[in-house]
Amino acid sequence: MRAVSPFIISNLSKSFTMHLRGGLIIPVVERVNFSLEAGKCTVLGGPSGIGKSSILKMLYGNYKIDAGSALIKHGQEQVNIACVEPRKMLEIRKKTLGYVSQFLQTVPRISALDIVAEPLLQHGVTQKTAHERVKELFTLLNLPEKLWHLPPATFSGGEQQRVNIARGFITAHPVLLLDEPTASLDTKNRQVVVEMIEKKKQEGVALLGIFHDEDIRQSIADKIIDVSDFAPLDIVKGRSKNEDGQAA
Ligand SMILES: Nc1ncnc2c1ncn2[C@@H]1O[C@H](COP(=O)(O)OP(=O)(O)OP(=O)(O)O)[C@@H](O)[C@H]1O
Numbered sequence: 001m002r003a004v005s006p007f008i009i010s011n012l013s014k015s016f017t018m019h020l021r022g023g024l025i026i027p028v029v030e031r032v033n034f035s036l037e038a039g040k041c042t043v044l045g046g047p048s049g050i051g052k053s054s055i056l057k058m059l060y061g062n063y064k065i066d067a068g069s070a071l072i073k074h075g076q077e078q079v080n081i082a083c084v085e086p087r088k089m090l091e092i093r094k095k096t097l098g099y100v101s102q103f104l105q106t107v108p109r110i111s112a113l114d115i116v117a118e119p120l121l122q123h124g125v126t127q128k129t130a131h132e133r134v135k136e137l138f139t140l141l142n143l144p145e146k147l148w149h150l151p152p153a154t155f156s157g158g159e160q161q162r163v164n165i166a167r168g169f170i171t172a173h174p175v176l177l178l179d180e181p182t183a184s185l186d187t188k189n190r191q192v193v194v195e196m197i198e199k200k201k202q203e204g205v206a207l208l209g210i211f212h213d214e215d216i217r218q219s220i221a222d223k224i225i226d227v228s229d230f231a232p233l234d235i236v237k238g239r240s241k242n243e244d245g246q247a248a
């Protein structure tokens with residue numbers, strides 16, 4: 001029997017309502033269909049502004065899903081992110097679904113070490129063990145030791161990005177979303193992240209990522225999905241909708 005996919009996305013749609021512009025509705029993606037596979041890295045491709053990050057944010061529960069379903073395998077159950085209760089979503093984020101956003105959300109006065117250790121502490125790991133694991137990751141990611149005990153608000157873009165990556169990779173989530181995790185990194189650290197992704201694949205994690213760098217894509221992508229295929233019909237070049245909303 002074929003194993004159930006860790007994440008099945010069917011007919012997902014999203015539009016934004018611009019309240020400051022008289023409620024103008026801007027459709028972003030329609031009929032998004034794909035599924036993830038354990039141990040594989042699926043990459044979302046397509047031009048800037050096409051809706052790649054919006055898809056990740058919908059799947060992580062940051063953006064409301066307008067239509068369609070996103071079924072995640074959470075332990076023995078399958079949960080639809082499109083209609084999940086907030087408390088369940090938090091449980092899914094804790095145990096099943098990891099996310100490395102494009103930018104680190106810094107918390108005033110909390111050190112880089114504690115920001116990255118936090119998800120482990122939530123899983124009952126002692127602070128001592130958690131800090132050891134964080135230090136290993138920081139060393140791997142070449143984050144200078146003098147920064148470890150400082151809050152990352154003043155770190156450079158690449159340093160913040162490495163803290164963010166460490167936080168997303170430190171736990172053993174079976175599904176991991178990555179929004180341009182290598183965008184601000186130099187060649188050496190990009191290679192480190194590529195190796196960390198390879199390791200996650202070997203551990204059976206299903207990854208969904210956005211990478212603009214062609215070399216990185218070539219080395220890690222098992223499947224590339226062109227998000228332009230999900231552009232709303234009324235903004236696809238050469239097509240328009242009539243007043244009934246039917247594609248003409
Ligand atoms: N919260 C929001 N409110 C209104 N519009 C939004 C919001 N988030 C995204 N958009 C719009 O949705 C579209 C898709 O944005 P998104 O960030 O998903 O693109 P992207 O494919 O990730 O682009 P990039 O490669 O530049 O990161 C853009 O036109 C953007 O302006």
Ligand SMILES: [Mg+2]
Nearest residue numbers: 052053054210
């Ligand atoms: Mg984006």
